[in-house]
Amino acid sequence: MPHPTRDDLRLEAVLHALSDPMRLRIVRELAADGDELSCSQFELPVTKSTSTHHFRVLREAGVIRQNYRGTAKMNGLRREDLDDLFPGLLDALLAAAARQEARLGG
Amino acid sequence: MPHPTRDDLRLEAVLHALSDPMRLRIVRELAADGDELSCSQFELPVTKSTSTHHFRVLREAGVIRQNYRGTAKMNGLRREDLDDLFPGLLDALLAAAARQEARLGG
Secondary structure, eight states: OOOOOGGGOOHHHHHHHTTSHHHHHHHHHHHHHOSOEEGGGOOOSSOHHHHHHHHHHHHHTTSEEEEEETTEEEEEEOHHHHHHHSTTHHHHHHHHHHHHHHHHOO | OOOOOGGGOOHHHHHHHTTSHHHHHHHHHHHHHOSOEEGGGSOOSSOHHHHHHHHHHHHHTTSEEEEEETTEEEEEEOHHHHHHHSTTHHHHHHHHHHHHHHHHOO
C-alpha cells in the first residue's frame, strides 16, 4: 500500500481527510488508543466498502499508516510526522473535535 | 446572504472549507490584514466565478462573514466565533499554513 513520505504531506490534504465525520472519528479513536488498531476494531455505521474508502483517504493524505499483520489490516496514526510538520495542529484538531462532541453530543 | 449562526458551525465544514489552497490563502490574507477586505482586493489566480465560489464555501462554513458596503462585497474572518467554539484551532491552522509555505515556497 503506497504511503506519502513525510515531505509529501500537504496541509490541504490532511484537512480534507479530516473534514468527514467518520474519518475524524477514526482519527480520534486512534489518538485515544495510542496504538495500532485493525479496521475491524472500529464500529463505524457505514458499509465495509465505505469504511475501506475512508481508511484509504486517511492513508493517502498521510494521516495514518496502514500495514498488514497476517490478514488483519492495521492502522496507526502518523503522529510523529504530523507533529513534526505541523506542531500543535493535530492536538488542536483533536481538542476541537472533543469540544464539538461535548457541545452537540456524540 | 445567509450565514450560519455560531451554534451551527461545524468543525467538519470548517476543515473542508480550509482544505483548498485558494480558500486557505484567502483566510490567511484576512487573518494577516485583521480587517475586512473586498473580494477584488484578493489577487487570486482563478476566474471570477471560481473566486466567488470559494468565498461562498467559506461563508457557508462560517469561516468568513460577507456583507455589501455599497457595491463592494466585503469579507471578514469570523475569528471570535471560531475561537469561541474551537479555542486555538484557527491559530494552529494559520501556523501550519505558514510553516508549509516556508517549507515549500509560496
